[in-house]
Every structure is written in C-alpha cells, then in structure tokens.
Amino acid sequence: MDKLSTRVKLADVARMAGVSASTVSRVLSQPEVVAEATRIAVMDAVAATGYRMNHAASNLRRGRTGSVVALVPNLGNPFFAKILDGMGRELAAAGYGLLVADTLEGQGRDAAVARFLDPSRADGIILMDGLVPLASLTGPDLPPVITACEWIEGAALPRVMLDNRDGGRMAMQHLLGLGHRHIGVIGGPAANVLHIARLTGATEAAGDARLTVFAGDFSLQAGQAAAQAWLALPATQRPSAVFAFSDEMACAFVATLTRAGLSVPRDVSVIGFDDIELVSHIAPALTTIRQPKRDLGRLAARVLLNRIEGHEVAPLTLVSPILMLRETTAPPAAT
Incomplete structure (x- = not known):
C-alpha cells in the first residue's frame, strides 16, 4: 500500500472526486475558500487513494x-x-x-x-x-x-x-464564598503581564477582604519561600486561605506546610492556577483554575x-x- 500510495498523483484524486486538479490543490492548501461539499468529496478521494501531498515541494514553490x-x-x-x-x-x-x-x-x-x-x-x-x-x-x-x-x-x-483577569476573579470569589476574609496571594514577577492580570482580577473580587501578598515567580522555590513566610507570621495574622498564581507554587506551599506538621485545608486553604497534570493526582488534590x-x-x-x-x-x-x-x-x- 505504501508503494502504491507514492505513485498516486493529484490527477488521480481529481478524477475520483469529479473535480479539477486545481480544485484539489485549493482544498489541500486553502480549504476555507472551497465549498463544504467539494471539500468533503476531495478529502474522501484523498483517503481512498492514499494520496500524500509533497509538502517539501509545495513549500519550495511558495518560498516557505x-x-x-x-x-x-x-x-x-x-x-x-x-x-x-x-x-x-x-x-x-x-x-x-x-x-x-x-x-x-x-x-x-x-x-x-x-x-x-x-x-x-x-x-x-x-x-x-x-x-x-x-x-x-x-x-x-x-x-x-x-x-x-x-x-x-x-x-x-x-x-x-x-482570560487571566477572570481567572483571578474566579479564584478569589471561590475563597470568599467559603467564608475566608484574610487571603494570601503568591504572585509572579511584578512586571509580568500574567501576574498583573491575575492580581487585578483577584483584587477586584476581594472587596473589603484583607489581602497579604507574598513575592513569587511561578516556581517551586517561590512557593516554598511563601510557605516559610506564612509560617513565620504569628498564628493570628496568617491568612486562612492562599491563592497561588501557579500550580507549582501552590504544590510547594502545601508540601512545605505538610512537612511542618500542618494540614491543608484544615489549617489553610490553597488554590492554584493552570491545572497542570500532576495536581489532580497528589494528595490532597489541588483546587485550581484550569487553562484549557x-x-x-x-x-x-x-x-x-x-x-x-x-x-x-x-x-x-x-x-x-x-x-x-x-x-x-x-x-x-x-x-
């Protein structure tokens, strides 16, 4: 079949589909400009004949x-x-x-x-x-x-x-809806556009809730440092929930507190951002904002x-x- 498919030509596809060779070429290079019925007929013929477009030659002709x-x-x-x-x-x-x-x-x-x-x-x-x-x-x-x-x-x-601003707002609204009124934020680099957008959304949603911002850069190390800063606060001044602007920081925050003998979410709630694959499999599984x-x-x-x-x-x-x-x-x- 592979040897046969290398001999199939554009004209063979055109003959089977009942269209011209130029129409086949348009379907393969600019499908959006071809009527749907024609496009379907051509692609069915491509599948039936095993035709393979020579992309290298096409790119050379087009200077690509x-x-x-x-x-x-x-x-x-x-x-x-x-x-x-x-x-x-x-x-x-x-x-x-x-x-x-x-x-x-x-x-x-x-x-x-x-x-x-x-x-x-x-x-x-x-x-x-x-x-x-x-x-x-x-x-x-x-x-x-x-x-x-x-x-x-x-x-x-x-x-x-x-929509990072909406994601920041969504995370903050979730924590507020649970009853948290003192919330920590582990952000990214101050000039980073993701940090600015997520912080804007979170701040807009926070209303009169108290926010404590911990420095971050989206890394595991920043999450660990934020947890150490949280632990260094007097117990009465610790935020009851923390919103980390990346899942890596959230995971490191949780792990550092666990090693210190504390429990999430009993001692502090944590929400991340991104929904990387790992976070649904760790224990406890991380609440987070998913990016599709x-x-x-x-x-x-x-x-x-x-x-x-x-x-x-x-x-x-x-x-x-x-x-x-x-x-x-x-x-x-x-x-």
Missing part, C-alpha cells in the same frame, strides 16, 4: 520553510507541554513542523528571538514570553509573529490567551497559520478559565 517556531520562557515548566502538543497537532495537519526554543537559554531573550526573525529560518513565530523587549521584534521582512499565553504590552501583535491548554495551543497555531496565509485575524482571542474543585479548599476553621 514549512516550520513554525514556538518561543517558550522555560521549557522545564510542565505547563507548556499540552499547549505545545495542541500547537503541534494543528500545525502538522496543515503541513508545518513545530520547532521549540527556550528564550532563557544561551545569551538571553534578545538573542533567542533574533535567531528566528529571519524568514528563511521559520514561516512564523508563536511567542510565549511576555518579557521579550518590544525592540527585539522590529525590523524589515519579519515573519508573522503572534503571542500566546503571555503578551507584550504595547506590541501590535495578535494575542491568544486565557491544548485548545489554547490549537487556537494559537490556527491564528498564526491564517497570518502566514495573509488573512486578517482578530487582535485578541480569549479562552475562558474553569474552576476545578478538589480537596485543598474548605471553609476556614472556627476560631
């Missing part, structure tokens, strides 16, 4: 590399795995390969971005690091660039992202593909957060 680059601020963070999986699947279906680079390796963010701003290296870039300087994204003949997850204030780049990560990755890839093809795209594509109720939040203990 056939590759898209995702620039990630920390590849060691498990948060990105499902997002990249969603991107990769969507891009592969369109005949593109996904390359991934870490903006924190080597010479830093400027150098990481500069390596891929040449159209001969990549047909487009999905930038997932909001701390890349805007000046790094200027110059002639740049490939299409969009931002995903994080974004750069002031940059006229399409954004695909979670594969959906976000697929949407980001789709927006970039439209930009590569020269189509207009929305300046902002928002994905809605979801509250995942598990075992680390409960009403405050009676005093």
